[in-house]
Amino acid sequence: MMIEIKDLKKTYNGITVVDIPSLQINKGESIGLVGNNGAGKTTLFRIILDLIRKDSGEVLSKGFNVSDTDTWKDYTGSYLDEGFLIEYLTPEEYFYYIGSLYQVSRTDIDVKLETYTDFFNGEILGKKKYIRDLSKGNQCKVGVVACLMQNPEIIMLDEPFANIDPSTQFRLKNMLKQVAFEGQITSIVSSHDLNHVTDVCKRILLMEKGLIIKDIQTDVNTLEELESYFSVMK
Numbered sequence: 001m002m003i004e005i006k007d008l009k010k011t012y013n014g015i016t017v018v019d020i021p022s023l024q025i026n027k028g029e030s031i032g033l034v035g036n037n038g039a040g041k042t043t044l045f046r047i048i049l050d051l052i053r054k055d056s057g058e059v060l061s062k063g064f065n066v067s068d069t070d071t072w073k074d075y076t077g078s079y080l081d082e083g084f085l086i087e088y089l090t091p092e093e094y095f096y097y098i099g100s101l102y103q104v105s106r107t108d109i110d111v112k113l114e115t116y117t118d119f120f121n122g123e124i125l126g127k128k129k130y131i132r133d134l135s136k137g138n139q140c141k142v143g144v145v146a147c148l149m150q151n152p153e154i155i156m157l158d159e160p161f162a163n164i165d166p167s168t169q170f171r172l173k174n175m176l177k178q179v180a181f182e183g184q185i186t187s188i189v190s191s192h193d194l195n196h197v198t199d200v201c202k203r204i205l206l207m208e209k210g211l212i213i214k215d216i217q218t219d220v221n222t223l224e225e226l227e228s229y230f231s232v233m234k
């Protein structure tokens with residue numbers, strides 16, 4: 001078991017924004033998290049990463065409570081927003097810094113960066129630009145690649161497709177599919193793009209008002225099922 005959630009509740013001003021009595025995510029699963037604006041996806045991510053306080057319940061990562069332990073940080077790669085980057089560094093400096101935290105040498109970082117040449121599309125490396133001066137989409141690319149540089153056992157990405165161009169979406173999908181195919185890395189990816197998540201993720205969690213109202217193993221009918229749910233909601 002990679003992640004286990006028990007009796008989790010979070011409220012803001014008396015309104016419940018996350019309410020998950022029980023959820024288990026197994027090692028190697030690829031999870032797509034969908035739900036309309038305000039459904040609670042980002043809040044759930046932040047609770048799993050121990051970035052915000054929950055009202056009750058617990059999140060266990062490989063059996064250990066994320067609020068009481070730090071070991072999960074060694075194998076958890078996440079990119080939720082630009083706040084996860086260090087904006088006064090260039091992308092290279094940032095990748096080396098991440099490498100130094102995770103015992104990955106500069107040479108190994110350079111070798112890995114070679115494999116992202118197409119993904120970066122000539123706009124990230126060698127530009128002597130600080131991360132703060134990159135476009136939002138390019139910042140997202142840096143954040144996603146930084147996650148993968150950490151040799152993580154689990155990656156968590158919040159709307160990674162939102163600001164990236166169609167070619168990069170395609171490449172990111174292939175990267176995530178590869179990760180899912182290899183089955184070594186557990187992934188949780190939120191998206192408003194139902195095509196992307198059903199294409200990439202083998203299991204879809206649908207959130208509405210803090211609740212997980214559908215938990216589906218992706219099959220040929222899943223896209224249609226989700227589309228009909230969201231069209232009813234309009």
Ligand SMILES: Nc1ncnc2c1ncn2[C@@H]1O[C@H](COP(=O)(O)OP(=O)(O)OP(=O)(O)O)[C@@H](O)[C@H]1O
Pocket residue numbers: 012013017035036037038039040041042043044
């Ligand atoms: N710091 C906060 N104070 C008060 N309410 C908050 C706070 N953070 C989130 N919320 C509320 O919690 C609910 C869930 O928000 P959340 O950002 O988790 O949704 P989401 O599913 O990620 O939405 P989106 O698709 O728009 O990113 C929303 O109603 C939001 O307004």
